[in-house]
Amino acid sequence: MGRPDLSVDIAGLRLANPLIAASGCFGYGVEYADLVDLAALGAVAVKGLFLEAREGHAPPRIVETPSGMLNAIGLQGIGVRTFVAEKLPELKARRAVVIVNICGSTVEEYAEVARILSDADGVAAIEINISCPNIDEGGHTFGCSLTGVHDVVRAVRAATTLPIFPKLTPNVTDVAAIAVAAEEAGADAVSLVNTFLAMAIDVETRRPRLSNVVGGLSGPAIRPIAVRMVYECRAAVRIPIIGMGGIASARDVLEFLIAGADAVQVGTANFEDPGIWPKLLAGVTDYLERHGHAAVGEVVGTVDLSARETAWISS
Amino acid sequence: MGRPDLSVDIAGLRLANPLIAASGCFGYGVEYADLVDLAALGAVAVKGLFLEAREGHAPPRIVETPSGMLNAIGLQGIGVRTFVAEKLPELKARRAVVIVNICGSTVEEYAEVARILSDADGVAAIEINISCPNIDEGGHTFGCSLTGVHDVVRAVRAATTLPIFPKLTPNVTDVAAIAVAAEEAGADAVSLVNTFLAMAIDVETRRPRLSNVVGGLSGPAIRPIAVRMVYECRAAVRIPIIGMGGIASARDVLEFLIAGADAVQVGTANFEDPGIWPKLLAGVTDYLERHGHAAVGEVVGTVDLSARETAWISS
Amino acid sequence: MASPVDVDARIAANHRLSDAYNILEIEAPAIARQTRPGQFVMVKRALGREPLLRRPFSVFEILRNARGAVTGLSLLSKQVGAVTRDIFLAEPGERIRCLGPLGTPFSVVGPPAHAWMVAGGVGLAPFATLAEALHASGVDTTLFYGGRSSEDLYRVPLFERLGVRVVLTTEDGTRGEAGRVTAPLQRELATAGDRPVMVYACGPTPMMRAVAGLAAGADRPVQVSLEPVMGCGLGGCYSCVVRILDGGARFVRACLEGPVFEGNRVSWADLT
Amino acid sequence: MASPVDVDARIAANHRLSDAYNILEIEAPAIARQTRPGQFVMVKRALGREPLLRRPFSVFEILRNARGAVTGLSLLSKQVGAVTRDIFLAEPGERIRCLGPLGTPFSVVGPPAHAWMVAGGVGLAPFATLAEALHASGVDTTLFYGGRSSEDLYRVPLFERLGVRVVLTTEDGTRGEAGRVTAPLQRELATAGDRPVMVYACGPTPMMRAVAGLAAGADRPVQVSLEPVMGCGLGGCYSCVVRILDGGARFVRACLEGPVFEGNRVSWADLT
Numbered sequence A, B: 001m002g003r004p005d006l007s008v009d010i011a012g013l014r015l016a017n018p019l020i021a022a023s024g025c026f027g028y029g030v031e032y033a034d035l036v037d038l039a040a041l042g043a044v045a046v047k048g049l050f051l052e053a054r055e056g057h058a059p060p061r062i063v064e065t066p067s068g069m070l071n072a073i074g075l076q077g078i079g080v081r082t083f084v085a086e087k088l089p090e091l092k093a094r095r096a097v098v099i100v101n102i103c104g105s106t107v108e109e110y111a112e113v114a115r116i117l118s119d120a121d122g123v124a125a126i127e128i129n130i131s132c133p134n135i136d137e138g139g140h141t142f143g144c145s146l147t148g149v150h151d152v153v154r155a156v157r158a159a160t161t162l163p164i165f166p167k168l169t170p171n172v173t174d175v176a177a178i179a180v181a182a183e184e185a186g187a188d189a190v191s192l193v194n195t196f197l198a199m200a201i202d203v204e205t206r207r208p209r210l211s212n213v214v215g216g217l218s219g220p221a222i223r224p225i226a227v228r229m230v231y232e233c234r235a236a237v238r239i240p241i242i243g244m245g246g247i248a249s250a251r252d253v254l255e256f257l258i259a260g261a262d263a264v265q266v267g268t269a270n271f272e273d274p275g276i277w278p279k280l281l282a283g284v285t286d287y288l289e290r291h292g293h294a295a296v297g298e299v300v301g302t303v304d305l306s307a308r309e310t311a312w313i314s315s
Numbered sequence C, D: 001m002a003s004p005v006d007v008d009a010r011i012a013a014n015h016r017l018s019d020a021y022n023i024l025e026i027e028a029p030a031i032a033r034q035t036r037p038g039q040f041v042m043v044k045r046a047l048g049r050e051p052l053l054r055r056p057f058s059v060f061e062i063l064r065n066a067r068g069a070v071t072g073l074s075l076l077s078k079q080v081g082a083v084t085r086d087i088f089l090a091e092p093g094e095r096i097r098c099l100g101p102l103g104t105p106f107s108v109v110g111p112p113a114h115a116w117m118v119a120g121g122v123g124l125a126p127f128a129t130l131a132e133a134l135h136a137s138g139v140d141t142t143l144f145y146g147g148r149s150s151e152d153l154y155r156v157p158l159f160e161r162l163g164v165r166v167v168l169t170t171e172d173g174t175r176g177e178a179g180r181v182t183a184p185l186q187r188e189l190a191t192a193g194d195r196p197v198m199v200y201a202c203g204p205t206p207m208m209r210a211v212a213g214l215a216a217g218a219d220r221p222v223q224v225s226l227e228p229v230m231g232c233g234l235g236g237c238y239s240c241v242v243r244i245l246d247g248g249a250r251f252v253r254a255c256l257e258g259p260v261f262e263g264n265r266v267s268w269a270d271l272t
């Protein structure tokens, strides 16, 4: 048997492997070009973009918590047109598969940003951020209601023929229902999860440790909740799922795939170890070989619910 | 100035200090009687009780995750009458302040369990578990909807004159709205948070690591989300709040108090260190003294949102 | 029973026996003095450090100084994950958090009964203290001790010094009889005649299940030391339950009612 | 600029200078060879270990062997939390994860300009490499170095060997002039005449703000090395932003455009 096939198909978009750099954790991708072979990633999801440039929140913007971190960057960004003009050409030159994470204060803004990206050269797909918990206009309000999700996805669907991946918030009672709403409104896949709304306080000063008071929790701490949400969504929708939340090892990648994700994103772990990508790839490849799989797709959604049985193991 | 006053008043129930052993993490209390001075705790919240004895889920029932653990105990329990007959007398003899965590498959069962406890001798308050994520009848369904919360709290309110503390699930879009529903239905205080619905998979076998497939995430991992929820509820209700989720040090206790909790519960950390109680108390006392507080209540809900200003500090 | 104590104990020595096994000697006399055979301790490297929860370990030896005074205890550990790795790498002089003694001990037979201890790999751990107690009461004792290979068998002379007859097996035949430990046990059960025999077993669940079956078939009582996952060791969390058959099947906490159970009480079909 | 490398570097030595300060020598020649004055590295004890994120540290010295070949670099660290504690406790032979060099370095003046370095406490860190570079180009250099007490002042001879004139202050008067480091700076600025002077500053934010103000008042250029919280050090997270005044106020990433900034570009009112 040859090397297993790592490529995945996300709604017609073929990726060389299921590893995607998570939005907001990899700048515009170009920052990492010297350290990471962008063409060797499945794709790069760039930082969330509004129509216009945004300043973001005042620092402190991050704070570390047990096995995780909070961020309230506030979607600082250069605006979609500047991105297309200044960053996209370099990403293209580096042969990166580019997923653009888009934001909007209104349904119309989402649609407008999507239209501009459709006309640009080198965008593979659009991830619709309806889940940023840090800013009032970050789509979180859209992302928490079935009609909000439906309206935004519908509008973006009408604005572009690119694959569209709404990115869901975990801060809801029933994430599977939200995923269904996204699917019905025309999503090609769903990304989940964005960060959990959270807070940390400096007890000596009694000030919130983020200038924005609240921020989003990411990192290994949230992984078990994210895995559960992917598992729930897998049972609810037919479209592909891009899973994420706390992935820091090949084992974690496989956990998401087995739970039902067709591809994964890695965010926070890239901060700790920008050299993580080839390690994840090697670990996944090794697993597929050990388990006799010809292609990575064979492990997607394979949670085994049969009764347990144990073999005799001496010590 | 003398030693600060650590006592707190939760809806007329006076506790010697704000530290409560969290339900399900301290057995029926009697298990710890040799190791922990039960009378020195603010209170003991005993394991969730249904009307009848329950077997609970098959093992494995717990699994560790980054800075946290999942549990799916499934509310194994001896039933409320056996508790009253066999455990309550010893708790009373040890001078423990006893909060009984109650469960029900129906609204009527909650009310019936509450009635039995009202007639018993030595129950200080009832915590209404409408938030156990591990079992279908664990109240999670009640706890996720405004009307469900309202119905259960109303029924228990009618059944007892003991203080009642509905315990809220964090697995909802708007926990503050749930807290308001509980308040309006007659709750004397609210406890939050219960555990986050989560999942872990053994990637080698592809089996869920819990026999119940999903379980509840507790421990330091969830603390930033729990603190945010306490902060949100503080702004929404007037009744006292009993905060919890990942407390493992005096600093963490203070973070919850500052966010708006009148008292706290400690669960998972007690597994790591059953000797944690006097340390927490000493740490809180030290903080109050350093900050010149005469009473612990003075720090409750004191998040400072004023603009930052920094002093000159030479390195 | 006396109450457990939680100590931040100094590590006196670490004997690495192979790439996987080690014996850690720790200065915890307050625990060691109270420990009875089959009891365990809950251990982690340091409070506040990942992983969060402690792990259960049988007390292997009670350590004494030259004058016979109890100085501490040792653990026989096999590396399988994070905490056993910490235990493997620990250096003398460092500290380790240790809570115990915990659990219900073996019931120790006296003469004329014979004691047959059946150990699989690291399942040897609870038998050093048991062998001492049996030796003290003059019980005729045999240890059936099996592993995958000779790399799984340690400290045999310790038992021989206590007058224990030792029967070794390895699955790969690198030491003792080739095959599983149940083979010599089965043979000897068949030929034991009417001597009263108490069987004690500790090892992987399938091995204990097999031993319990053999003992039951030969109408011999058997005590097994089970190893469920334990979150607290104190009865607080209800994670460690084992399904017990008496009085209608029900889950009991192995940290309190166990880890030692009579083999015929255990619902083996439910043990994974 | 060359690209940063991430190494699992061996610790060659750990000089504990007090209960808080230490100098850690690490074998990372691939980083050290590329490092320019004012650049930093992102450090943590080991991958996969809490705390999750790396921490930024200025490269203190470039280490060389007897033949002058670069062997590594050192960090001057002050214990304030988890990672600086790990750095304080690290033992020779152990390893540390180190990514660098990162950031925009100081712009190094040449003669006839004089260089005045102003350091507060651990803010001394970026000045050893700067002093070397200034010494190599024959720049007349002064170090104004202040701390709370003599317990905050270290490695003065290192600078003196490079021909640096050193002016010491302590707030408690236990070493050098009593008071803040800005006092002698202010005096000398007032009497510097028409010599061209470049001021470099690193230390607590309020100190740097004061130094930038004094320099601006005396019409001298100033470069400050800021210390915002950094999540990645590579431009990925946008956590490290500093508000800059040119072209309308905007946030720029200190890990890429800094940590060194011209003092008059910084919006000091926004720095906390």
Ligand SMILES: Cc1cc2nc3c(=O)[nH]c(=O)nc-3n(C[C@H](O)[C@H](O)[C@H](O)COP(=O)(O)OP(=O)(O)OC[C@H]3O[C@@H](n4cnc5c(N)ncnc54)[C@H](O)[C@@H]3O)c2cc1C
Binding pocket: C040, C051, C055, C056, C057, C058, C059, C075, C076, C077, C078, C079, C080, C081, C082, C083, C084, C085, C122, C125, C126, C226, C227, C228, C229, C230, C259
């Ligand atoms: C009463 C009792 C006494 C014990 N005595 C000893 C002893 O003397 N020496 C010794 O080496 N071990 C002993 N064990 C087993 C020991 O507790 C586990 O090996 C240990 O918890 C593993 O911790 P870890 O952090 O190294 O591995 P983890 O990282 O927690 O786990 C590694 C792998 O082992 C599996 N695992 C962990 N614990 C168990 C378990 N209890 N049962 C089945 N699978 C498990 C996990 O699922 C995982 O796949 C005892 C257990 C009990 C309950």
Ligand SMILES: Cc1cc2nc3c(=O)[nH]c(=O)nc-3n(C[C@H](O)[C@H](O)[C@H](O)COP(=O)(O)OP(=O)(O)OC[C@H]3O[C@@H](n4cnc5c(N)ncnc54)[C@H](O)[C@@H]3O)c2cc1C
Binding pocket: D040, D051, D055, D056, D057, D058, D059, D075, D076, D077, D078, D079, D080, D081, D082, D083, D084, D085, D122, D125, D126, D226, D227, D228, D229, D230, D259
């Ligand atoms: C470019 C750069 C170079 C640096 N060079 C050095 C150096 O050479 N030597 C040195 O000792 N330190 C240096 N620092 C500061 C160093 O990064 C912090 O002291 C370190 O991150 C603290 O980590 P910790 O885990 O020990 O503390 P933590 O546990 O993270 O924090 C402890 C306390 O310090 C506060 N804190 C942490 N980091 C900062 C910060 N950057 N600004 C303000 N408050 C903070 C936290 O809020 C907390 O209250 C540098 C920082 C930057 C940005």
Ligand SMILES: Cc1cc2nc3c(=O)[nH]c(=O)nc-3n(C[C@H](O)[C@H](O)[C@H](O)COP(=O)(O)O)c2cc1C
Binding pocket: A022, A023, A024, A025, A047, A048, A071, A073, A075, A101, A129, A132, A167, A193, A194, A195, A217, A218, A219, A220, A244, A245, A246, A247, A265, A266, A267, A268, A269, D237
């Ligand atoms: C600093 C930071 C910035 C982020 N910015 C964005 C963003 O712009 N758009 C978005 O959809 N998600 C954003 N996220 C969320 C991540 O893409 C990801 O969903 C989340 O961090 C969980 O994955 P992780 O645990 O691997 O980091 C951001 C996360 C972090 C930590």
Ligand SMILES: Cc1cc2nc3c(=O)[nH]c(=O)nc-3n(C[C@H](O)[C@H](O)[C@H](O)COP(=O)(O)O)c2cc1C
Binding pocket: B022, B023, B024, B025, B047, B048, B071, B073, B075, B101, B129, B132, B167, B193, B194, B195, B217, B218, B219, B220, B244, B245, B246, B247, B265, B266, B267, B268, B269, C237
């Ligand atoms: C093993 C275990 C059992 C629990 N059982 C109950 C229960 O019976 N009733 C309940 O209301 N909460 C139960 N909980 C939730 C805790 O009371 C608490 O809300 C949660 O664990 C968060 O606090 P912590 O992070 O301090 O553990 C249980 C938690 C654990 C870990």
Ligand code: FES
Binding pocket: C229, C230, C231, C232, C233, C234, C235, C236, C237, C238, C239, C240, C241, C253, C254, C255, C256
């Ligand atoms: S281990 Fe917690 S109850 Fe037994």
Ligand code: FES
Binding pocket: D229, D230, D231, D232, D233, D234, D235, D236, D237, D238, D239, D240, D241, D253, D254, D255, D256
């Ligand atoms: S530290 Fe991440 S962008 Fe600067």
